[in-house]
Amino acid sequence: MTLALRIARLTCGSESRFIPLPSSLQHIRHCSSSNNPPPEPKPKPSSKLSRENVRQNVKGYMLSRFFDYVKNYDKVLEKNFPSAVNVYRIFFDGMKEFFSDMKRYLKISRIANDSPKGVRALNRKELELYMQMPRDMIKVAPAIVLSSLPMVGYVAFPLAYMYPRTFLSSHFWTLQQKCEFQQQVLSERLNNNRAVLRSMQALLKGAKKNEQYEEIQTILGLLGSGFHPSVDQLLEAKEVFAKPPYQFNSLSSKHIKLLALMYGLPGGFFRRHRMAELAFIIHYMDLAITREGDVHNMPQESIRYACFIRGLNPCNLSNEEMVEWLRNWVKVSMALKEEHMSLFLHLPIFLGYNHPNNWQLIYGKH
Numbered sequence: 001m002t003l004a005l006r007i008a009r010l011t012c013g014s015e016s017r018f019i020p021l022p023s024s025l026q027h028i029r030h031c032s033s034s035n036n037p038p039p040e041p042k043p044k045p046s047s048k049l050s051r052e053n054v055r056q057n058v059k060g061y062m063l064s065r066f067f068d069y070v071k072n073y074d075k076v077l078e079k080n081f082p083s084a085v086n087v088y089r090i091f092f093d094g095m096k097e098f099f100s101d102m103k104r105y106l107k108i109s110r111i112a113n114d115s116p117k118g119v120r121a122l123n124r125k126e127l128e129l130y131m132q133m134p135r136d137m138i139k140v141a142p143a144i145v146l147s148s149l150p151m152v153g154y155v156a157f158p159l160a161y162m163y164p165r166t167f168l169s170s171h172f173w174t175l176q177q178k179c180e181f182q183q184q185v186l187s188e189r190l191n192n193n194r195a196v197l198r199s200m201q202a203l204l205k206g207a208k209k210n211e212q213y214e215e216i217q218t219i220l221g222l223l224g225s226g227f228h229p230s231v232d233q234l235l236e237a238k239e240v241f242a243k244p245p246y247q248f249n250s251l252s253s254k255h256i257k258l259l260a261l262m263y264g265l266p267g268g269f270f271r272r273h274r275m276a277e278l279a280f281i282i283h284y285m286d287l288a289i290t291r292e293g294d295v296h297n298m299p300q301e302s303i304r305y306a307c308f309i310r311g312l313n314p315c316n317l318s319n320e321e322m323v324e325w326l327r328n329w330v331k332v333s334m335a336l337k338e339e340h341m342s343l344f345l346h347l348p349i350f351l352g353y354n355h356p357n358n359w360q361l362i363y364g365k366h
Helices: 003-012 023-032 047-071 073-080 082-114 124-147 152-162 175-190 193-202 213-224 231-236 238-242 253-262 271-291 300-309 319-334 338-345 347-352 356-363
Strands: none
Touching: 082 124, 082 152, 124 152, 124 271, 124 300, 175 253, 175 356, 193 213, 193 253, 193 347, 213 231, 213 238, 213 347, 231 238, 231 319, 238 338, 253 271, 271 300, 271 319, 271 338, 300 319, 319 338, 319 347, 338 347
């Protein structure tokens, strides 16, 4: 047996794993191919699969970039269309505030209807909302309905923002617009003060038989001379307004119309009824102010709004001046009864007709 055959047997036998094979004889390993076949080479990926992977990666990258773009789209709009984004934000925030106040109004209305005290069960803030919200809902309703319609909304929405005071409520106004529109509204209201005073002076002849004729004559004379009557003078003459011709139900339709304009009420039917309702609501506000700690405990913004409701221009007035004016109003209001409603409705004349701030708003600095 040759040396090569012996070595081959040893490598093919059971003890082959213990005997290392010299590198010079590795060509004899073909004898063990049946037991340990060499590993098959891995198949190369086809070109079709490679293209699919590339396509998936590109698609994922594009989606990722698009998502980032959409996520930051508000910044893109704000950069390219700052005015449009500002309008959108004002509308979105205004809509949230409007619906929030509307839900509060519905809740307040249920309390007013279900409570034995009625409207008197509401606090000052609730009464202010109860008075204002119906007007706001009527004003905003057309813009909301039209803006929700297909195609029409694209025209209705910008149109409403071209005339925000006409078609939108204060919920949708900027701070600058709120101040500006409030001044405009009050100026229009104050323009009716002179006509109301003239109408009261015309009724003076019919009150000659009244026991307080001299008192009302003095009051009207003070107003015509550029002064205001004191709270005590008004209370001394209050019975004049419980009898004709100054009694509320005795006032002419023209006089009632002037009063409605002075308070900023919209036109329409049932003015007398709406004036009486407004008088009660404002009177209940006065009661609520007293219950909640008097005028000086109100926030400054609430004091300003209370002056605005009652016909006083609060701009450039100090907090002390507004508090003093409101205290005089509340003092008169607390001393009146239902039969003195006419006196209550004329308080903007008796307490604010000659106020410098009101005259400045109407006539400017001239």
